[in-house]
Amino acid sequence: MRRRRLGRSSLEVPVVVFGAWAAGGWAWGGVDEDEVVRAMQASIDAGADAIDTAPVYGFGLSERLVGRAIRGRRDQVVVMTKLGLRWDDEHGALWFETTDQDGVARAVRRDARPESALHEVRRSLARLGVERIDLLQVHWPDAATPIEDTIGALLELRRSGEVREIGLSNHGPDLMRRAQATLGDAPLASNQPKYSLLAREIEAELLPWCRDEDVGVLAYSPLEQGLLSGCAPASRKFDKSDGRHRRPTFEDANRAKVNSVVESTLRPIAEARGATCAQVALAWVVAQPGVTAAIAGARSVAQARENAQAGDLELTPTESARLRAAFGALELGAAARGGWWSRLRRWLRSV
Numbered sequence: 001m002r003r004r005r006l007g008r009s010s011l012e013v014p015v016v017v018f019g020a021w022a023a024g025g026w027a028w029g030g031v032d033e034d035e036v037v038r039a040m041q042a043s044i045d046a047g048a049d050a051i052d053t054a055p056v057y058g059f060g061l062s063e064r065l066v067g068r069a070i071r072g073r074r075d076q077v078v079v080m081t082k083l084g085l086r087w088d089d090e091h092g093a094l095w096f097e098t099t100d101q102d103g104v105a106r107a108v109r110r111d112a113r114p115e116s117a118l119h120e121v122r123r124s125l126a127r128l129g130v131e132r133i134d135l136l137q138v139h140w141p142d143a144a145t146p147i148e149d150t151i152g153a154l155l156e157l158r159r160s161g162e163v164r165e166i167g168l169s170n171h172g173p174d175l176m177r178r179a180q181a182t183l184g185d186a187p188l189a190s191n192q193p194k195y196s197l198l199a200r201e202i203e204a205e206l207l208p209w210c211r212d213e214d215v216g217v218l219a220y221s222p223l224e225q226g227l228l229s230g231c232a233p234a235s236r237k238f239d240k241s242d243g244r245h246r247r248p249t250f251e252d253a254n255r256a257k258v259n260s261v262v263e264s265t266l267r268p269i270a271e272a273r274g275a276t277c278a279q280v281a282l283a284w285v286v287a288q289p290g291v292t293a294a295i296a297g298a299r300s301v302a303q304a305r306e307n308a309q310a311g312d313l314e315l316t317p318t319e320s321a322r323l324r325a326a327f328g329a330l331e332l333g334a335a336a337r338g339g340w341w342s343r344l345r346r347w348l349r350s351v
């Protein structure tokens, strides 16, 4: 497993990180808890020994399962979690309403106030069963709280030793700059944006900015929620408890187009390299300048092992370029084209 320093921080991370959103079951049609714990342990054993989670993933469940997976081996794992999305308090602007993995209605609010951050971190430490979080990330910007206030609280936690390094997620360059100014001598370790062969918007501004400023980039949804692994043929149906049933990339017409490029370009490269489609899609993300690691979600031991092995696969420049050209030529419509970054920029301008 190749490893890289995360920006200017003290953390060294594997190029494939285990993503534990689906491990919480919510928005992913549920989860087999014992299997996902085994999957995390298999990932650690295979060298992908960093896990990214968040309080809101399964409304505490994902963090508790990470805690189970790392019990007795905490020192072997880089533990990354987040703050700023609350479902257990009335403060903060309502962001969305949903139903959790047990069918309970939940209202999720953005809240990155200092007092909320301190409360959340104590809860995360307890659920994870650890004394320190290695990387604490602000999950989404909170328009009602200046980022300076949030970062000030995180600095206190860094001084007290409860947090080792501080990062952001879904933030643009302006907020990153303000966060770094507040951090002073402490490094802004990383940002966590969406990035894959199908979602390349960050290449225009965010990725170069992070590269120039030596801020780590942890790319999320690198498999486009499984689509790039070839695991979503037209016949696979996603029910309402699985968020993919309404994702633009998973609409029938888009899925057919993506799958055709998976078959015409991705799979032949994978077969020639003795790899799988998922491994090649992950290796492509990891090979892009400025990317530190890909955070790959998995719910089974087999997927976790396969994804970890992608950390040793290095594509040739020709293979990378062929993939870039083939997926770049796909016409999917703005909503499916990683519209994440355009929406986020519009939202940031409006606050």
Ligand SMILES: NC(=O)c1ccc[n+]([C@@H]2O[C@H](COP(=O)([O-])OP(=O)(O)OC[C@H]3O[C@@H](n4cnc5c(N)ncnc54)[C@H](OP(=O)(O)O)[C@@H]3O)[C@@H](O)[C@H]2O)c1
Residues within 6 Å of the ligand: 018, 019, 020, 021, 022, 052, 053, 139, 169, 170, 192, 219, 220, 221, 222, 223, 224, 225, 226, 227, 229, 231, 278, 279, 295, 296, 297, 298, 299, 302, 303, 304, 306, 307
């Ligand atoms: N900061 C943020 O706002 C944010 C947002 C999204 C994600 N993330 C982070 O990024 C992580 C990854 O993103 P993601 O979970 O959205 O998407 P992803 O990693 O692109 O896709 C994960 C899904 O792909 C399928 N899969 C994984 N490995 C596979 C393999 N080897 N072969 C076949 N299928 C495979 C699985 O689907 P099935 O379970 O259906 O098999 C899995 O649940 C998350 O877990 C989370 O830690 C962060």
